[in-house]
Amino acid sequence: MLVTVLGSGLVALDATVVNVALPAIGQNFGAGLTSLQWIVNAYSLTLAGLLLLGGSLGDRYGRRRLFVVGILWFAVASLMCAIAPSTASLIVARALQGIGAALLTPGSLAIIETTFHPEDRAAAIGAWSGLGGVMIAIGPVLGGYLTTAMSWRLIFFINLPFAALAAWAAMRHLPESRHETAPAQLDYVGAALAALGLGGMVFALTAGPVDGWDAPTVLVAGVGGIIALVGFVLVEGSSRHPLLPLEIFRSRQFTAANTITFLIYGALGGALFLLPIELQRVVGLSALESGSALIPMTILMLLLSPLAGRLAQRTGPRLPMTVGPFVAAVGLALLVRVGPGGGYWLTILPAVVVFGLGLSITVAPLTATVLAAAGPEHAGIASAINNDVARTAGLMAVATLPLVAGITGRTALDPQILSAGFRMAMWIAATLVAAGGMLSYLMIRDAPAAAGRSLTPALGRVGHLSCPLDAPPLRPMPRQD
Numbered sequence: 001m002l003v004t005v006l007g008s009g010l011v012a013l014d015a016t017v018v019n020v021a022l023p024a025i026g027q028n029f030g031a032g033l034t035s036l037q038w039i040v041n042a043y044s045l046t047l048a049g050l051l052l053l054g055g056s057l058g059d060r061y062g063r064r065r066l067f068v069v070g071i072l073w074f075a076v077a078s079l080m081c082a083i084a085p086s087t088a089s090l091i092v093a094r095a096l097q098g099i100g101a102a103l104l105t106p107g108s109l110a111i112i113e114t115t116f117h118p119e120d121r122a123a124a125i126g127a128w129s130g131l132g133g134v135m136i137a138i139g140p141v142l143g144g145y146l147t148t149a150m151s152w153r154l155i156f157f158i159n160l161p162f163a164a165l166a167a168w169a170a171m172r173h174l175p176e177s178r179h180e181t182a183p184a185q186l187d188y189v190g191a192a193l194a195a196l197g198l199g200g201m202v203f204a205l206t207a208g209p210v211d212g213w214d215a216p217t218v219l220v221a222g223v224g225g226i227i228a229l230v231g232f233v234l235v236e237g238s239s240r241h242p243l244l245p246l247e248i249f250r251s252r253q254f255t256a257a258n259t260i261t262f263l264i265y266g267a268l269g270g271a272l273f274l275l276p277i278e279l280q281r282v283v284g285l286s287a288l289e290s291g292s293a294l295i296p297m298t299i300l301m302l303l304l305s306p307l308a309g310r311l312a313q314r315t316g317p318r319l320p321m322t323v324g325p326f327v328a329a330v331g332l333a334l335l336v337r338v339g340p341g342g343g344y345w346l347t348i349l350p351a352v353v354v355f356g357l358g359l360s361i362t363v364a365p366l367t368a369t370v371l372a373a374a375g376p377e378h379a380g381i382a383s384a385i386n387n388d389v390a391r392t393a394g395l396m397a398v399a400t401l402p403l404v405a406g407i408t409g410r411t412a413l414d415p416q417i418l419s420a421g422f423r424m425a426m427w428i429a430a431t432l433v434a435a436g437g438m439l440s441y442l443m444i445r446d447a448p449a450a451a452g453r454s455l456t457p458a459l460g461r462v463g464h465l466s467c468p469l470d471a472p473p474l475r476p477m478p479r480q481d
Helices: 002-028 033-061 061-082 087-115 118-149 159-173 188-211 216-238 246-250 253-283 287-292 294-313 318-339 344-374 374-406 416-444
Strands: none
Touching: 002 033, 002 061, 002 118, 002 159, 033 061, 033 188, 033 374, 033 416, 061 087, 087 188, 087 294, 087 344, 118 287, 118 294, 118 344, 188 216, 188 374, 216 246, 246 253, 246 374, 253 287, 253 294, 253 318, 253 344, 253 374, 253 416, 287 374, 294 318, 294 344, 318 344, 318 416, 344 374, 374 416
16 A cells, blocks of 8 residues: 555656746746746646556556556656756656656556455555545645745655655565456557547647647647547557457446546546635635645545545445535535635635545545456556546646636736636536536446355355466355255
């Protein structure tokens, strides 16, 4: 658990810790707004574009091996970021960081899926979700403190000892796992099309609000990305050794869970993008105060996510995946009250607590459902797909939610216009999350309890007995009365 949280936590931390340090980086290098945007976007582009490849490589060549390679790659790229002499070199180093993150992220969840006993997986994923959420939430706080007290370069130097610990612990304590029947030949054409397709779409969604949706580069990237993704589906459908086995989507549970992920993480990404801006520009909080506002949500996820995982293990995922999004939707609706003159304790804190409670109920069962629907043999690629869905949803929300809510143009940051648009955006986000809960009620099904599990009190841990041959797990013979 420590290894997987350290690995995925570093990826999440570097997705948020940089934002608070951007003004200091811009002042240090004399960089403009576009350069600062690409310091953030270069990381997201390579991470989103190569996640599928990372998952497939882990399934084929060993999840622990790819996890360690990704950790070491990420550490070297972090060092390059820390000593970068210019904006251009920092952008290149951030892109390299994204490659390392794409290699290690799918392995993090796949290791949990293939290492923990079935009855422990949901609780393990809950603990992983809660501890990973801590890393996400402390990013703005840590970045603000290190940048203010010392230097922005420390936000990258700090990755090195944690990466070294994770790599050592993985090699020392984790068992290796892989998809034993996976073909040795890798689908290089599919990998290239997936990277180009996702990269083009993410580039267009990122650059569109800045350069204009009719800009040649945006149009070429967006249309080219769509063509590449269509080509990817066609290639995967006809390939003998597909990077993404399309039959995985024949599972109604897997497809529904990823659709729910898209709705919930899209709303989450859009809300968490606009909330700090609202808190600073309208409410008047400092950067450090606005970054600290979500700490109660982090505490709730840390404490409650493992419990939610255990609850889902007992009741099935349908109940928490239905109730959790509706609770989170109420929290987002309460954020509508955030505005000028609103105090933290009466307006911001109640919304953050309810929102965090809803996410704590939802995230672990949702993640566990995705992995369980795919099966252990596809754990790496299933994790990569789910991560890609979540990150793409967040990027799309950041690009489109402000536009839909009316936060556009040169006056977008005017407090009155921003506040009105923020309220509209929170209503939209709440609707998306509630739609995820409704879809869970309609589409998610609880798996029947395993026969071995029901007999555990009488026969011990019978579910763990297995035949050394390639055969199903041993089951006790039924009584002949």
